[in-house]
Amino acid sequence: MDKLKNMKKVILLKILTVVIFLAASCRKDQYLAPDISGVGADTIILNIGDKTVLAPNITNLKGNSYIWLVNGKETVRDQINFTFQATEPGNFDVTFKANNKGGAAEQLFEIFVEKPIAISIDGQLAVSMCNVIEITPSVTGPDRDDYEYEWSIGDSVIGKKRNLSFISAGAGSYELTLRATAGKQTATSSRTIIVKAEQYGNNANTVLEYAPAPGKNHNWSIIGTADLWDFGAEQPLPYSEFLTKAGVLRKENAGNGLFLGSWGGSATFKFDHTVVNVPALPDLELTAIYSNLDPPAVYVAYDRNKNGTPDNDEWYEIKNEDYGIEDLPDYEMTFTYTKTVTDTRRIYTYFTWKDNQLEPVGGEIVNMKSFSSSMTYTGAFSTRGFFPGYNMTDIPTKQVALLDGWQNSFTRKGKRITRNLSGAPQFFRKLNVDIDMAVNVSGESVQLPGIDFVKVQKVVYPFQQDFNDGNKLKDFNMEESRMLQVYGILDKHLKN
Missing domain, CATH: 2.60.40.10 (Immunoglobulins)
Incomplete structure (x- = not known):
């Protein structure tokens, strides 16, 4: 009997143990701690007025309670999703908390609201x-x-x-x-x-610098057209007075031009206003005598510091079809006047020249003219054939003098494009210039609102076939037929 009672107690204890275990297991299954997933770690960027719905994924939902906090301040309870609205700029930490009897979990959402523009x-x-x-x-x-x-x-x-x-x-x-x-x-x-409204001239009247390069048989002191030498178009003047006179004559008539001569010859002009850079349209019209294989190089400058002078760092080249093909990017030629020789009928002037290459090339330029062919219709002695700045100041004694401001020796510098110009005659033509084509020394485009200064330079060094000498290529740089002549430089947009 006692044995039977003991067995019943053991069985009862086992049953109670199973019941307690099952009850405990049941309670544990009902309250598993919540788990939050599906939330990215990147900061959410919003603008004022934007809204974003924060919707975390939650497992173990039984018995859960929820709370949302913005920068530590309770905002919403008992919602799984929360709509955040950006009403002011700044950083916002939005915290979502979920908990039940089995535990708790939380998730941070970082939100940045940008300042309004x-x-x-x-x-x-x-x-x-x-x-x-x-x-x-x-x-x-x-x-x-x-x-x-x-x-x-x-x-x-x-x-x-x-x-x-x-x-x-x-x-x-x-x-x-x-x-x-x-x-x-x-x-x-x-x-x-x-x-x-203002009143301006549409031509680049003012001549800031005139730096021609010697050649053969040119009336260098002309301001106008070569054929007009006989009618007093010559201006044998000191340098500064020559520039002033050129400006006066160019203001009267845009067709009054200047001879720039052989390779390296240049002139710098100034407008009385800033020429507007109009997108997608040419801005300047340059008239000159040149061949289609011998276009002048054009440089422009905007007077950004308003000092009235084109500073070295303000110059930009207008990119044309010849841009970047120069075979000598830093070429120089130095010219030196040596003497004038006269006899009873003729005048001879002599210049020597030498370049800056490792093995220098040089030579001599001789101009000859007769007294009988040098008198204008008024009987005045012409400077035709003299280089600028030189004039026969005393005809009876044949005295030739260099006028003030000009130089006996000078150097012309620039890039050199060596090219055969056979079959490419010069003629009077117009060149359209687009300021949008301006580039810096690295070849990078620059954006200029407009320009105040223009520099024109001869950069092609011409060679040509000599049909009288076995079609050999000969240096034609200083021949009269290859001289660059520049006339009007007009603003294409000016509206007075």
């Missing part, structure tokens, strides 16, 4: 036509490196940078609009600019 432009804007006004807007907003800017007048885009160098060839009232974009944000601001 704000643009401010000076209210009153005014400038004279063909003058540049620098417009510097105030732009605030998110700290990003992908800002893009666009200035426009109506449908025409006139700038792609934050600051605008504004210039107009026509007077009037214009509505300027700046659009700034960064990330998903865009902001615009508009202001009216008044452009006042």
Whole structure:
């Protein structure tokens, strides 16, 4: 009997143990700690007014309670999803917490709300036509490196940078609009600019520098056309007076030109206003005598510091079909006047020349003219055949003098394109110049609002077949038929 009772107790204990175990297991299954997944670690970037739904994935939902906190402050309870709305800029830590009797879990969402873009432009804007006004807007907003800017007048885009160098060839009232974009944000601001009317000449009248290179049989002191020497078009003057006279005559008539001569000869001109760089259109019209294989090099400068002088770092070359093909990029020729010899009927002038190569090439230039062919219709002695600055100051004694400001020895520098010009005759032609084709010394395009100065230089060094000597190629650089002559340099957009 006792044995039977003991057996019943053992069985009862085992049953109780199983029941307790099953009960404990049941309670544990009901309250497993929540688990949060499916949330990225990247910061969510929003702009003012944006909304984003934060929706974490949760397993073990039984008995859960939820809470959302923004920067530590309780915001919402008992919601699995939370809609965050960006109402102010800044960094926001959004914490989601889930817990039940089995445990707790939490997840952090990092949100950054960018500052809104704000643009401010000076209210009153005014400038004279063909003058540049620098417009510097105030732009605030998110700290990003992908800002893009666009200035426009109506449908025409006139700038792609934050600051605008504004210039107009026509007077009037214009509505300027700046659009700034960064990330998903865009902001615009508009202001009216008044452009006042002015009167300008459309030709580059002022001659800042005249640096011809010697050649044969040229009336160097002409300001105009070579055939006019007989009618007093010559100007045998001191250097500074020659420049002044050239400016006066070019203002009277854009057709009054200058002879630049052989390789390296150049002249620098100045407008009385800034020539506007109009996108996609040629801006200058240069008239000159040259062949289609011998175009002059054109350099332009914008007077950014307004000192009235083209500084060395302001010059840019206009890229043409010959750009980059020079065989001698830093060529130099030094010319030296040696003597004048006269007899009863003739005058001979002599120049020597030498270049800057490792094995220098040189030679002599001799000009000859007779007294009988050197008198103008008024009976005055002509400088025809003399290099600029030289004049026979006393005819009876045959005294030749160098006028003030000119030099007996001088060097011409530049790039050299050596080319056979056989069958490419010179003629009077017009060259269109687009300021958008300006490049720096590295060949990189530059954006200029306009230009104030133009330099024209002969850079092709001509060789030519001599049909009278077995078609051999000969140096024709200093022959009269290959001299560069430059006339008008006109602003194509000027509206007075």
